[in-house]
Amino acid sequence: MKIAVIGATGGTGRRVMDRALALGHEIIGVARRPESLSPEEGITVRKGDVLDEQSMVNAITGADVVISCIGPPSNLSPESAAKNLGNIRAGIHTIAANFSPGTVMSDGIPNIVSACQRTGVKRIVMQSGINLSDGKELSLFNGLAVCLMRSIFRKAIQDKSKAEQALIQSELDWVIVRASVLQYAEGTSHYTAGPLARINPLGALPFEDCADCLVRAATSEPEWTRKIVNVGR
Template identity: 25%
Template sequence: MKLTMVAATGGIGRHLVEQAVAGGHDVTAVARRPRDLPDGVRAVAVDLARPDMRALASAIRGADAVLSALGPRNPRADAGITSRGTRAIVTAMQAEHVRRIIIVSAAPVGPVAVPGRPKPPRHDPGDGIFMRYLGAPLTRAMFGRHYADLAMTEQILRDSGLEWTVSRPPKLTDKPLTGRYRTALNRNIRGGFSVPRADVAHHMLAMMDQPETIKQIVGIAS
């Protein structure tokens, strides 16, 4: 498949690129400063904080799918980049008639309200007692602006008319790829407190062949 990877040199993005190349896919890597990419990968420099729409459209043109690991380097200081960047990606995809997009969000986002979803559930249905009453509220208190931006990002996809999927992992680690993780549609994973970035990338690639994940939110955890 012909794939466009956004934020291709970040924590999850570099795994997406490496695993896609190993799987024989034709990869275009989008990053602010593309570097250290595998041989044969087409690199396109785009700063998603201030996107060059012409360059972004050229990166997306002809793709079978876009996989985005876009997120802030510092969740407290850089909140806002994910929704702004995703809006630009969606606009470019619509202009180029590319339909499939898979993005990374985060497990605590479900109960966060946005204008298009003013009364979300009070708790994620997959969370246990600890996460409902301590873990998730604490992380939202610490990174509230970041999670509000991710919730807005998800709303942008819901309104896009595209064939979208949202991956919601919990705490990300740099442990090596295992290929062993749990997933669930429209809920977090009970007792799932972390997952390797490499496994999130592995699952994002796998979902390209899973039509049941289209227009769904997918929880993932070890």
């Protein structure tokens, strides 16, 4: 299967490519700054700006499925977070990005949807966050935690909510994957995922495990089609 990974330079996007390659899939790595990706066997690198619909059309042409890993820019590379700053300072950058998220998701996802429709791509997987949940499927404590985070990160929630609605209202075979807090750590493959899955929103999940779930949603979980999936501990 040929998978277009949008946001390929991010913490999850890079790991999505690695996981999909390990499973034998062909990758189109889409990035606004493609020079930051090193071409390798099985990966075609393409320039793509999610704020430009035609750019997305050009980037995903020929793909069988799209995985979107876009999110608020943190101005922090995964390598810097993993090697130099550690999870605490990386978390600070992520929190700062969520206070000023911009409109990359609310403007970008509709462009990706339109590009899928124009290029004939039927399936799309979107990485989102557990804070978009109303918390009803979670434990009482975790539901309260989500409500608190929704209040704190109100701007980011609004941006992601508009993005989710654009996908839900489309006719595509979409899957929205709402992940818990993510961390730069080695994956374990021991995580919980599924529609209405009861997870701990504050339980850190390695990017690798989130990436594994996204690839599953794209390639091997047909029962997740047109559903919101929670992933975490």
